[in-house]
Amino acid sequence: MLDQIQAVKTRALAELAAIVDLDELETWRIQHLGKKGTITQLLRGLGQLSPADRPRVGQAANEAKQALEAALAARREALEAARLAQALAAERIDVSLPGRSPRLGTRHLISRTVREICDVFVAMGFNVVEGPEVEWDHYNFEMLNIPPDHPARDMWDTMYIGEVGAPMLLRTHTSPVQARYMETHQPPIRIVVPGKCYRYEDVDATHEMMFYQIEGLAVDTDITLADLKGVLDRFARALFGPDRKTLFRCDYFPFVEPGVEMAIDCHMCHGAGCKLCKGTGWLEIMGAGVVHPKVLEGVGYDPAKYSGFAFGMGP
Ligand SMILES: [Zn+2]
Numbered sequence: 001m002l003d004q005i006q007a008v009k010t011r012a013l014a015e016l017a018a019i020v021d022l023d024e025l026e027t028w029r030i031q032h033l034g035k036k037g038t039i040t041q042l043l044r045g046l047g048q049l050s051p052a053d054r055p056r057v058g059q060a061a062n063e064a065k066q067a068l069e070a071a072l073a074a075r076r077e078a079l080e081a082a083r084l085a086q087a088l089a090a091e092r093i094d095v096s097l098p099g100r101s102p103r104l105g106t107r108h109l110i111s112r113t114v115r116e117i118c119d120v121f122v123a124m125g126f127n128v129v130e131g132p133e134v135e136w137d138h139y140n141f142e143m144l145n146i147p148p149d150h151p152a153r154d155m156w157d158t159m160y161i162g163e164v165g166a167p168m169l170l171r172t173h174t175s176p177v178q179a180r181y182m183e184t185h186q187p188p189i190r191i192v193v194p195g196k197c198y199r200y201e202d203v204d205a206t207h208e209m210m211f212y213q214i215e216g217l218a219v220d221t222d223i224t225l226a227d228l229k230g231v232l233d234r235f236a237r238a239l240f241g242p243d244r245k246t247l248f249r250c251d252y253f254p255f256v257e258p259g260v261e262m263a264i265d266c267h268m269c270h271g272a273g274c275k276l277c278k279g280t281g282w283l284e285i286m287g288a289g290v291v292h293p294k295v296l297e298g299v300g301y302d303p304a305k306y307s308g309f310a311f312g313m314g315p
Pocket of ligand 1: 266267270272273277279281282
């Protein structure tokens with residue numbers, strides 16, 4: 001019996017020495033010190049011994065049990081310390097490292113173009129202002145000399161908020177900001193208005209339901225078509241290069257009189273005619289004109305005293 005106790009103890013300690021994780025350690029504990037464990041079985045067997053042998057064997061069995069319990073506690077402590085050290089090493093944070101800067105991306109091509117265009121006009125003394133995209137018919141059409149049933153309304157395929165002809169709509173151009181601005185400011189006025197516009201379009205390579213426009217307006221005493229040409233010539237050269245030629249031709253917009261369209265000489269063929277300019281040598285870049293006296297009257301300006309020019313382009 002004493003040999004058996006010694007054998008169990010030796011085997012259990014050898015197994016314990018090979019254990020490397022806490023789960024295995026628990027299995028070992030159940031196997032040797034649990035209710036049905038080897039040591040417990042030995043202690044239960046004491047009852048069958050003679051009273052003379054019982055104390056000696058009992059003491060040996062208890063010593064074996066205590067030895068295994070002590071060894072178990074020591075092993076557990078060592079394994080837990082190892083696990084903690086491993087976790088600390090794996091989750092170590094070096095607070096002295098420099099931070100990671102977030103990826104910012106880049107500005108969209110349209111945003112860049114809008115800024116570039118506005119910068120040219122800002123350099124000539126214009127201010128950048130903005131207005132609402134959901135607009136009243138009043139500002140989008142009526143204040144721009146386009147009353148209800150005016151045939152020019154067909155120039156814009158309007159998206160209304162509600163049914164067709166409703167008083168509220170998605171602005172079809174940035175021009176309503178002209179009227180809004182003049183209502184609340186007195187001349188001299190020099191503004192550019194970038195923003196989104198909406199029209200019910202068949203979408204193709206050159207048409208979209210939502211697109212950008214940049215509007216310009218100057219109102220002062222003695223402003224003429226020559227001022228418009230001077231400003232837009234300078235703009236074209238600033239944006240498209242100092243050698244750019246410009247061309248102004250008659251066009252019609254209800255809110256200007258006279259109205260013009262402006263073109264620059266084609267940068268692909270330099271005026272000779274190619275596919276890009278459809279053989280004309282010119283590329284149309286915007287509509288413009290001298291502000292219609294009715295528009296000035298509508299915002300309370302005296303057309304005999306003030307005049308102005310306006311222009312609009314798609315960036
Ligand atoms: Zn061309």
